Amino acid sequence: MSRWMRNRGLIATLSPGSGAADKYRRLKTGIEWSCRDEGMKTIAIASAEPGEGKSTTSSNIAVAYANAGRRVLLVDTDLRSPVQHRIFELPNDAGLSTALAGRAGLDKIASRTAFANLQVVCAGPMPPNPSELLESDAMSELLAAAKSRYDIVIVDTTSMAAAADAMIVADKCDGAVLVIRRGKTKLDAVLKAKETLSSGRVKVVGAVFNRRGRWTGSPSR
Numbered sequence: 001m002s003r004w005m006r007n008r009g010l011i012a013t014l015s016p017g018s019g020a021a022d023k024y025r026r027l028k029t030g031i032e033w034s035c036r037d038e039g040m041k042t043i044a045i046a047s048a049e050p051g052e053g054k055s056t057t058s059s060n061i062a063v064a065y066a067n068a069g070r071r072v073l074l075v076d077t078d079l080r081s082p083v084q085h086r087i088f089e090l091p092n093d094a095g096l097s098t099a100l101a102g103r104a105g106l107d108k109i110a111s112r113t114a115f116a117n118l119q120v121v122c123a124g125p126m127p128p129n130p131s132e133l134l135e136s137d138a139m140s141e142l143l144a145a146a147k148s149r150y151d152i153v154i155v156d157t158t159s160m161a162a163a164a165d166a167m168i169v170a171d172k173c174d175g176a177v178l179v180i181r182r183g184k185t186k187l188d189a190v191l192k193a194k195e196t197l198s199s200g201r202v203k204v205v206g207a208v209f210n211r212r213g214r215w216t217g218s219p220s221r
């Protein structure tokens with residue numbers, strides 16, 4: 001297990017008997033329950049502020065889905081400061097930015113991982129114009145292709161405070177989950193983020209209260 005996997009909390013799902021793994025399984029079930037009637041497949045993991053746990057939550061939920069036998073694609077849309085390639089120890093010389101620049105298709109940029117049913121689209125080299133790329137038709141087409149090939153598509157995003165990127169991406173997804181760092185994020189920031197997401201076409205399907213600290217089963221829904 002890599003240092004990144006340990007540091008970023010993937011150990012939770014690599015140790016299936018742990019309390020944290022159980023919380024992620026329950027979170028997965030909660031998302032499935034919220035999405036059950038509407039056939040939602042693309043789920044953006046968003047947060048108001050940086051560092052609330054979006055990437056950790058995304059990777060762990062993706063593993064929880066894969067362990068349950070679903071075909072999962074995790075897409076790192078944080079083109080400014082991506083981490084999924086580090087978590088899964090994948091090369092990042094080609095990825096989402098490459099595809100959106102028209103230089104590769106989904107098949108070429110979806111990488112296999114140590115988990116049989118889980119593939120990851122890393123962010124790729126940082127482009128000069130992340131928002132423009134994410135807003136493009138190419139991004140909508142890539143998500144449509146992903147929906148047709150996978151059972152579920154988990155989309156890691158940039159924090160909403162940092163740029164418009166997260167809103168742009170979330171609005172192309174079916175559902176959004178808001179990650180809230182317990183005891184740190186201010187209520188008005190959370191409400192504003194929820195309002196911003198709700199003003200688009202995406203359905204906010206739930207919130208995760210995340211806590212930094214030791215891995216003792218942190219997130220709850």
Ligand SMILES: Nc1ncnc2c1ncn2[C@@H]1O[C@H](COP(=O)(O)OP(=O)(O)OP(=O)(O)O)[C@@H](O)[C@H]1O
Pocket residue numbers: 007008009047049050051052053054055056057078081083157158159210211212213214215218219
């Ligand atoms: N539940 C948790 N328990 C312990 N550590 C956590 C937990 N959630 C996140 N962390 C740690 O907090 C840090 C920030 O988490 P993460 O990178 O997932 O946040 P983020 O919202 O994706 O940040 P950014 O806005 O920079 O993309 C990481 O070091 C991660 O390992």
Ligand SMILES: [Mg+2]
Pocket residue numbers: 054055056078083156157
């Ligand atoms: Mg992140």
